[in-house]
Amino acid sequence: MTQTNSSPPSDFIREIIEEHLRTDRFKRRVATRFPPEPNGYLHIGHAKSVCLNFGIAAQYRGTCNLRMDDTDPSGESLEYVESIIHDVRWLGFDWEDRLFYASDYFEPLYQFAAQLIKVGKAYVCRLSADEIRDYRGTLTESGKESPYRNRPVEENLDLFSRMRMGEFEDGTHVLRAKIDMASPNITMRDPILYRIKRAPHYRTGMKWCIYPMYDFAHCLSDSLEKITHSICTLEFENNRPLYDWILDQVDVDCHPQQIEFARLNLSYTIISKRRLIELVEKGYVMGWDDPRMPTIAGMRRRGYTPEAIRNFCAKIGVAKNDNLVDISLLEHSVREDLNERAPRVMGVLQPLRVVIDNYPEWQVEEFDCPYHPKNPNMGSRKVPFSRVLYIEQEDFMENPPKKFYRLAPGKEVRLRYGYFIKCVRVVKDPKTDEVVELRCTYDPETRSGFAPDGRKVDSTIHWISAEHSVPAEVRLYDRLFQIADPASKGDDFMKYLNPKSLEKLTSCRVEPSLKEAAPGNRVQFERLGYFCVDLKEASPKKLVFNRIVTLRDSWAKLSEKEKK
């Protein structure tokens, strides 16, 4: 990581924590938690929260719990729980034995609700959902009190226990906090704490037919786990008074500090579980782990490293106001990390056959090629060279414009790690007029990559010995959306999907050293970008590579050109 221990990152959250350490608010303890709801896979926004919560715990020698915030049965599942566990671990964080489930607190939560009723701070309300909304008032008008607000405590206790026993239909009764219907903060106008919902919960089955609302469950779960700093996203700012109110009414010995920060928004993608589910369910992507998805699973499959994601999260920091982070910054972190560690190899995505007329048919040479230009410790491998090669179609033009420096009729280029070759003839398909083969000559004196007579070439291109090459499929990914801020389009966001976000190339050829490449292996194909053997669809019989990221930011270049 770029961050060093001597200069830990600082931000407003860490400043608050340091203030609490100075004033001994929590007996010098720091305890955080990452509380995902298992109703979808984790995305890059969650990674920001994971890095923040686990990072703070590590920095202040505290603890960070992983808690499944699973108090709403609809949409939650074990598959999601398992994916979350896998993803947080893959990101490099450890919760030791502190994996918790809010659903394990259903009984204590029920008891806390009963306590609230007993102190006259909660009541069972029979208004319908619509009525509750109407009674709530608006930002400019205060709300109206429910006719059920002043029931005696005994009656409330009885009704609440009958709600639990399943005596009432869904939606007919709710438990509400008795706070203030005239509060300027609408969240404080007698919010709902419990509702009746007959739905199987993936852990508790049909044991419960009442479920606590987020605001009630979250503060109490934090308190039960003795969390000191409950870090959440900005949209919960108005809920903080309720968080504090609940903990002030009931008998708890830990009252955490809620702190809000701005959620991560990333350009050219969408970061909301609800929307990501839509992409998956409607088949716009191949699943949660589609390499174009901003999910941890997608980024892992694409070939991003946990280090790159952590570095990205450190770079963006935390702030109090919403903004849109440029996805190029994430790609930059990925490049920066892979530049250090990815071995360099050669692969040809769109092969063009080259025959070297003056190279003996029977001859094969082996070039010793280093895996990394700056890191000799990564070693080298032998790359065979023979009479028939493949080069990239893009590296040849029959009628090149002035600034085309690569191969063309009569032109000479250097082959990476090898000889100069010169194109002497172009072979075309007589029917389609398509270039199918180049006849070239090589200069045996240029094995070192330089000509003894000092003549220069304009470029160096990559190549593969045809006979020794290994077939591969390569999947090129581009941005999932065509516009920078698809989230701003609301429910229409799908209209802005980039139709060219996936391009499959099926007749690629790669060098023989990759024959045994294992799923998850990452390499740089010289001049092309960083690639990763697909975790799911590659097999010993079929190599499948995902392009992780290009070598340079082609989008930045494009928009610069557009500006001109």
Ligand code: ATP
């Ligand atoms: P979504 O809006 O994608 O459905 P969520 O907030 O409902 O996300 P949770 O499972 O409740 O998802 O989130 C777990 C934690 O991750 C919460 O503390 C939440 O604040 C945080 N989180 C979620 N999305 C982001 C984001 N984009 N940036 C930073 N933190 C996030």
Ligand code: MG
């Ligand atoms: Mg949530």
